[in-house]
Amino acid sequence: MAAPDSPPNLQAAFDKASAMLRRLAHVAHVAPPGLAVRPKTQRVGAVELRKDGPWVVLHSAALTAPEPALQALLAHEMAHIARGHPALRRRLRIASVAAIWLVAFSFIAFASVQVAIGNPWQWWVWLATATIWLAAMLAPRAAQLAIYRRQEYEADRITVEWLGSSGPMIALFDWLSTNAQPLSRRLPARLWLARQPSTAARRQALARLGTSEGHSSSGR
Numbered sequence: 001m002a003a004p005d006s007p008p009n010l011q012a013a014f015d016k017a018s019a020m021l022r023r024l025a026h027v028a029h030v031a032p033p034g035l036a037v038r039p040k041t042q043r044v045g046a047v048e049l050r051k052d053g054p055w056v057v058l059h060s061a062a063l064t065a066p067e068p069a070l071q072a073l074l075a076h077e078m079a080h081i082a083r084g085h086p087a088l089r090r091r092l093r094i095a096s097v098a099a100i101w102l103v104a105f106s107f108i109a110f111a112s113v114q115v116a117i118g119n120p121w122q123w124w125v126w127l128a129t130a131t132i133w134l135a136a137m138l139a140p141r142a143a144q145l146a147i148y149r150r151q152e153y154e155a156d157r158i159t160v161e162w163l164g165s166s167g168p169m170i171a172l173f174d175w176l177s178t179n180a181q182p183l184s185r186r187l188p189a190r191l192w193l194a195r196q197p198s199t200a201a202r203r204q205a206l207a208r209l210g211t212s213e214g215h216s217s218s219g220r
């Protein structure tokens with residue numbers, strides 16, 4: 001494990017994160033993943049599948065987060081690894097791209113046949129066909145994003161289980177809301193790339209989890 005581009009003041013924080021990750025791997029019963037830190041990366045934390053196995057990649061700002069927040073972030077990424085989410089995501093990406101190509105080709109084939117046989121189509125027939133085609137193109141991506149978001153909630157739930165309370169997760173949300181800039185993309189791009197539920201939605205899901213735990217323990 002190495003943090004090649006980290007300045008010396010971040011080295012101690014990196015070593016601490018690295019030790020945390022090893023402890024979490026022990027709890028998760030998986031081999032410790034690699035840990036990498038990048039000064040410029042879109043997400044605060046992510047898992048990358050490399051030839052030598054999964055790596056947790058952190059934004060260098062994450063190393064400056066309070067200890068409970070950093071612990072929750074690492075546990076969340078470790079939960080993705082323990083549940084096999086990165087490999088599943090890779091398969092989904094391939095399937096989604098294949099589905100989009102299939103839809104695109106079938107539309108081109110269909111339109112070519114219509115033109116070849118000289119079908120005198122009205123403009124609204126083309127519009128309806130194009131609308132159906134667009135919906136069919138977006139459907140695989142929508143399904144993919146729904147699965148991604150479910151995985152996020154699952155990783156949050158596992159984090160609470162491993163760390164014994166929702167405290168560190170709440171510390172992470174607090175830290176994210178003041179330190180991580182929300183994606184400043186325009187709406188269509190934001191929807192297309194909405195892999196993660198909002199921090200507010202994750203916070204709510206966590207609160208519901210706390211409530212249901214309260215109910216089950218009071219029902220003993």
Ligand SMILES: [Zn+2]
Binds near residue numbers: 076077080151155
């Ligand atoms: Zn995640």
